[in-house]
Amino acid sequence: xxxxxxxxxxxxxxxxxxxxxxxxxxxxxxxxxxxxxxxxxxxxxxxxxxxxxxxxxxxxxxxxxxxxxxxxxxxxxxxxxxxxxxxxxxxxxxxxxxxxxxxxxxxxxxxxxxxxxxxxxxxxxxxxxxxxxxxxxxxxxxxxxxxxxxxxxxxxxxxxxxxxxxxxxxxxxxxxxxxxxxxxxx
Amino acid sequence: xxxxxxxxxxxxxxxxxxxxxxxxxxxxxxxxxxxxxxxxxxxxxxxxxxxxxxxxxxxxxxxxxxxxxxxxxxxxxxxxxxxxxxxxxxxxxxxxxxxxxxxxxxxxxxxxxxxxxxxxxxxxxxxxxxxxxxxxxxxxxxxxxxxxxxxxxxxxxxxxxxxxxxxxxxxxxxxxxxxxxxxxxxxxxxxxxxxxxxxxxxxxxxxxxxxxxxxxxxxxxxxxxxxxxxxxxxxxxxxxxxxxxxxxxxxxxxxxxxxxxxxxxxxxxxxxxxxxxxxxxxxxxxxxxxxxxxxxxxxxxxxxxxxxxxxxxxxxxxxxxxxxxxxxxxxxxxxxxxxxxxxxxxxxxxxxxxxxxxxxxxxxxxxxxxxxxxxxxxxxxxxxxxxxxxxxxxxxxxxxxxxxxxxxxxxxxxxxxxxxxxxxxxxxxxxxxxxxxxxxxxxxxxxxxxxxxxxxxxxxxxxxxxxxxxxxxxxxxxxxxxxxxxxxxxxxxxxxxxxxxxxxxxxxxxxxxxxxxxxxxxxxxxxxxxxxxxxxxxxxxxxxxxxxxxxxxxxxxxxxxxxxxxxxxxxxx
Numbered sequence: 001x002x003x004x005x006x007x008x009x010x011x012x013x014x015x016x017x018x019x020x021x022x023x024x025x026x027x028x029x030x031x032x033x034x035x036x037x038x039x040x041x042x043x044x045x046x047x048x049x050x051x052x053x054x055x056x057x058x059x060x061x062x063x064x065x066x067x068x069x070x071x072x073x074x075x076x077x078x079x080x081x082x083x084x085x086x087x088x089x090x091x092x093x094x095x096x097x098x099x100x101x102x103x104x105x106x107x108x109x110x111x112x113x114x115x116x117x118x119x120x121x122x123x124x125x126x127x128x129x130x131x132x133x134x135x136x137x138x139x140x141x142x143x144x145x146x147x148x149x150x151x152x153x154x155x156x157x158x159x160x161x162x163x164x165x166x167x168x169x170x171x172x173x174x175x176x177x178x179x180x181x182x183x184x185x186x
Numbered sequence: 187x188x189x190x191x192x193x194x195x196x197x198x199x200x201x202x203x204x205x206x207x208x209x210x211x212x213x214x215x216x217x218x219x220x221x222x223x224x225x226x227x228x229x230x231x232x233x234x235x236x237x238x239x240x241x242x243x244x245x246x247x248x249x250x251x252x253x254x255x256x257x258x259x260x261x262x263x264x265x266x267x268x269x270x271x272x273x274x275x276x277x278x279x280x281x282x283x284x285x286x287x288x289x290x291x292x293x294x295x296x297x298x299x300x301x302x303x304x305x306x307x308x309x310x311x312x313x314x315x316x317x318x319x320x321x322x323x324x325x326x327x328x329x330x331x332x333x334x335x336x337x338x339x340x341x342x343x344x345x346x347x348x349x350x351x352x353x354x355x356x357x358x359x360x361x362x363x364x365x366x367x368x369x370x371x372x373x374x375x376x377x378x379x380x381x382x383x384x385x386x387x388x389x390x391x392x393x394x395x396x397x398x399x400x401x402x403x404x405x406x407x408x409x410x411x412x413x414x415x416x417x418x419x420x421x422x423x424x425x426x427x428x429x430x431x432x433x434x435x436x437x438x439x440x441x442x443x444x445x446x447x448x449x450x451x452x453x454x455x456x457x458x459x460x461x462x463x464x465x466x467x468x469x470x471x472x473x474x475x476x477x478x479x480x481x482x483x484x485x486x487x488x489x490x491x492x493x494x495x496x497x498x499x500x501x502x503x504x505x506x507x508x509x510x511x512x513x514x515x516x517x518x519x520x521x522x523x524x525x526x527x528x529x530x531x532x533x534x535x536x537x538x539x540x541x542x543x544x545x546x547x548x549x550x551x552x553x554x555x556x557x558x559x560x561x562x563x564x565x566x567x568x569x570x571x572x573x574x575x576x577x578x579x580x581x582x583x584x585x586x587x588x589x590x591x592x593x594x595x596x597x598x599x600x601x602x603x604x605x606x607x608x609x610x611x612x613x614x615x616x617x618x619x620x621x622x623x624x625x626x627x628x629x630x631x632x633x634x635x636x637x638x639x640x641x642x643x644x645x646x647x648x649x650x651x652x653x654x655x656x657x658x659x660x661x662x663x664x665x666x667x668x669x670x671x672x673x674x675x676x677x678x679x680x681x682x683x684x685x686x687x688x689x690x691x692x693x694x695x696x697x698x699x700x701x702x703x704x705x706x707x708x709x710x711x712x713x714x715x716x717x718x719x720x721x722x723x724x725x726x727x728x729x730x731x732x733x734x735x736x737x738x739x740x741x742x743x744x745x746x747x748x749x750x751x752x753x754x755x756x757x758x759x
Contacts, residue, residue, distance in 0.1 A: 041614050045356055052363060052378075059377055064644030069375040072632045073366055080359035087352050096350070096615020107405050111606060114401065117585055118598045126586065134578050141408055142574020152575060160582050168239055170590040 038097040042088035049081035110141060125175030126165065131157045192314055195541020198243055199549050204542070207244040208550045211251020212557065218252070219259015219275075220568045221576065226256035227619070228399035230516040232580065234392045234523065235587035242524040243539055247546035249517050254496050254547065257456055258302060258554050261489060262565055265294045274456035274492040277464040281477060281484030292424040292562075294485050299558045300426070301438045301490035306551040308442035309449065309497035310544055317533060317540075320505050324530035327506070329641065330648050333634035334658035335508050336627045339452035340620065341662060343511055345669045346458060349617035357616050361624025362631070364389050371629070372636060384596050391519050391625055392591050397601035398618040400584040402608020404577045424559045426482070434486035437467050441487040445494030450502055451665075452510045459495030460488035497547050504540050505533050507630065512619040515626040523591075 053074055062068025113136055120129030134153035138144045144152070164170045165178055172178070176186040198204060214233075218224040230249050237245035260275035265282035278298070285294040327335070344354035367378040368388030379385040426434070444466060445459035467487040468477045477484050502508045507529035509515040521528050526536065533540045558565075588601045611618050642648035649655050 038614070049359075055378065059375060060373075064639055064646070067636045067639055069370040069373045069377055072635065073363070073377065076359050076362045076366075080356055080363075083352055083355045083359065087356070090352070096353070098613045100613075101409070103409050107409050107609060110405055110408050111602070114581060114585070114602055114605070117581070118595060118602065121585065121589070121598070122595050130582055130586075133582070137578050137581065138574065142572065142577065144572075144574060148575075152578065156578060156582060160586055164586045164590060168236075168590065170586070171593055172586075172589070173595070 038091070038094040039088060041097070042084050042091065045084035046081055046088065049077045049084055053077035053081065106141065110137075113137060113141070122173055125177060126172045127157060127161055127175050127177035130160055189314065191537040192541050192545065194538060195543075195545035198538050198542030199247065199545035203241070204244055204247055204546060205549065207240070207248040208251050208546050209553060211248035212255040212550045212553050213251075214248075215252040215255020215257075216259040216262075216554070216558070216565055217568055219256035220262055220565050221259075221571055224403070224576070224580075225260075226253050226513050227395075227516060227622070228403055228580075229256065230513060230520070231392070231395040231399045231622075232583050232587065234396070234516065234520055235590045237520045237523055238591065242521075242526060243542045243546075245520055245524060246517065246539065246543050247550070249520055250500070250543055250547055251550045253513050253517070254302070254306070254493055254550065255554065257492055257496065258299065258558060259565065261298045262295060262558075262562060263569060265291055265298075265485075266566060267569065274460050274496075276457075277460050277488045278485055280464075281479070281481050284478065284480035285482065285485065288480050290480065293426040293430050293482065295562050296424045296559060297426045297430060297434050297482055297486045298489040299555045300431075301434065301441065301486045302493035303551045303555045304438050305442045305445055305490035305492075305494035306497045306547055309446045309494040310548050312446045313498060313501055313544060317501060317505065320501055321530060321533045324505050327530075327654065328652070329634040329637035330652055330655040331658060333631060333638050334649060334655050334662070335452065335506065336631040336634060338658055338662045339508050339510060340624050340627055340631070342452040342665060343623050344620045345666065347617045347619050349615055351669070353616050354620045357611070357618065358620040358624040361621035362628045364394060364621070365625045365628025366632070371633065384594075389600060390588075390591065390597050391622075392523070393588050393597040393600040394604050394625060395516060395519070395622050396584045396588050397604025398608035398611075398621065400580050401601060401605025402612065402618065404580050405605060405609040406612045407573050408577060424562060430482050433482050436470075437463070437483035437487035438490045440466060440470070441490030442494045445491030446498045448491070449495035449498030449510070451661075452502070452508060456492035456496040456499075457511070459491035463487040463491035493551065497544070500543060500547075504528050504543070505530060507532075509623060509626060512622050515623040518626050 056070035056073035056077055059070030059073065060068035061070045061074060064071075113133065117129055117133045120132065131153055134156050135149055138149040138152055139146065161178065165172055165175070166182075180186055199208070214229065215226060218226065218229040229252050233249060233252065237249070240248070257274050260270055261278050261282065264270045264275040264278040265286050268279055268283045270276040270279050278294075282291075282294045282298070285291060340358045341355075344358050345351050347354045349357075363378070365388075367385055368376070369386055370377055376386060441459075441463045444463050445456075448459040448462055449456075451458075464477075464484060464487060467481075467483045468474050471477065471481070471483060473481070499510045499514060502510050503514045503518060505528075507518075507527065509518045518528060526532065526539065584601060585598055588597045589595065591597060608618050638648050639646075649659060
């Protein structure tokens with residue numbers, strides 16, 4: 001049976017031999033080890049503010065009596081830029097930052113599956129895509145058993161098609177399964 | 187007079203359809219308050235597309251139900267597991283959980299529900315007297331006052347948010363940029379569209395919030411393998427005793443008044459109210475040393491105050507158009523979706539909505555009271571739901587939901603991009619909350635600022651020369667100063683609560699092993715180290731559990747272990 005715990009307990013006890021050194025000192029040590037180059041975040045913010053300020057000047061600042069479309073963006077960009085610089089100077093411990101870990105690939109996988117869902121939703125319809133999405137997500141990301149994966153996937157797909165397509169009549173892109181059910185043809 | 191309007195509001199709230207919506211909202215709120223990894227803001231964001239097809243009053247009462255229902259759900263996990271589901275329940279951890287350790291989880295939850303009901307009712311009565319004055323006051327406000335109100339709202343939420351204020355200001359600035367994308371309403375110029383026609387209508391608020399909260403949370407959680415927890419079924423008797431009621435009555439009365447007034451302030455609402463109430467109760471108590479060790483007033487006061495605060499915070503939202511916190515920003519978004527712009531006209535033109543929402547909160551609180559006492563044992567088990575299954579539902583709801591808003595797959599991509607932004611924000615210690623608020627308040631702030639500058643001929647002193655505007659500026663400065671003092675002094679309940687929240691953000695907060703069900707002997711050995719700090723040699727007595735619950739006694743709150751008991755338990759298991 002699956003032993004469930006919440007985040008903190010789970011992470012500190014995860015019996016993953018590849019992360020033994022992390023286990024020994026717990027989450028805090030993991031966090032302290034994984035904080036490289038957090039100052040880049042502040043630099044990105046300052047850079048973004050500078051870019052927006054440049055664009056704002058381009059839109060036309062107007063005068064204080066009659067502010068143009070660029071005045072407000074410029075003021076906000078200056079404020080954000082100042083905050084970014086202060087952050088760059090004053091932030092010393094980096095304890096807020098988590099670096100990418102070995103598990104971060106799963107986020108990229110999750111992102112990829114979500115992107116594939118949108119493509120599938122657009123071109124092959126909601127029903128098949130939702131079923132495939134649930135199967136893949138539950139099995140490979142949530143690591144559920146096949147039995148649970150199939151039961152939940154079919155249940156979710158039926159429920160969502162029922163709620164959104166049949167009950168709320170959301171005009172989804174062409175869906176052969178829904179067409180088959182509602183109009184008797186693909 | 188507003189009394190008639192208020193009665194009319196009750197008529198709206200008591201319509202069968204609205205009763206159902208309130209019920210669904212409260213139930214959903216309680217569920218998400220308990221579920222790991224979901225809070226009121228993400229849930230309301232997820233529900234926004236659904237409000238398109240609902241009547242206005244039904245939609246808003248349901249969302250309001252999620253708002254205060256989630257507070258109560260958060261209380262359940264605070265008391266039983268030492269895991270505050272959301273920020274307003276953080277202080278409940280300190281005494282509520284200690285009560286649970288002494289086998290008094292039931293009365294802690296019971297007094298929370300009772301206090302919430304009284305706080306909500308008191309706030310509603312307060313609003314009855316205050317709202318006419320507020321509505322009159324609102325129509326006297328000009329652009330400079332609105333600019334300062336909107337700015338104050340954003341700054342206060344940033345100051346009081348979960349992350350560092352400086353980071354929150356940056357996030358709020360990003361929200362203001364997002365609000366600028368599209369056509370400038372004054373000059374007609376296009377801004378930040380990069381030649382994309384889809385961006386002319388601006389970036390959809392629903393897509394942004396669903397991405398930040400829904401997908402962002404999912405992506406973060408799958409990386410961190412958040413799991414559900416096993417919990418005790420042993421709650422003890424739920425109804426507080428006469429002595430409990432006597433001990434809490436002062437706290438509930440003070441919490442109602444304090445919460446009511448703090449809810450009206452930008453940045454206020456449930457979170458600040460609960461913190462302030464805890465601080466006040468500790469100060470006025472004859473036995474302050476009991477606080478942190480299971481003082482029922484430390485649960486009753488904050489829980490009452492956060493409900494009173496969340497009720498009264500609807501007044502600035504509905505009558506001024508200023509959402510005072512993130513959840514209200516989302517409800518503001520829902521009102522806009524319905525074609526209703528909150529502001530001074532709302533109270534006079536749509537009294538049914540204004541009073542209907544407030545009356546529904548009273549009805550909803552009554553439902554909470556009725557639901558929570560008998561059902562708390564069932565709700566507690568919700569925390570066992572596995573996040574992977576929950577995540578599947580969240581992704582499907584967000585994807586199909588965001589499509590249904592404009593029937594646009596572009597919105598799905600927008601949401602996905604903001605999902606990544608939300609994930610990266612969490613990884614880098616930024617709280618997405620101020621961003622949602624800034625998107626909502628951005629247009630009002632920019633417009634008011636530009637109008638103010640035109641009115642004054644470009645003289646920025648207009649914000650200081652008008653009395654009401656000056657008062658707002660001084661209030662912002664005073665609150666800033668207060669916050670800095672609190673931060674740099676580094677003590678007190680606000681600091682403690684912030685540390686707890688940050689620990690939770692970083693996943694360092696763990697469910698208390700004492701009330702966490704233990705299944706295997708070897709797990710006990712693993713958890714021994716965690717047991718040590720929470721063992722209470724001063725209070726070794728085990729009390730309060732009902733005989734019927736004995737099947738869980740070896741795992742539950744009642745099994746208050748001293749070191750020796752802990753060993754014995756290992757053998758038993």
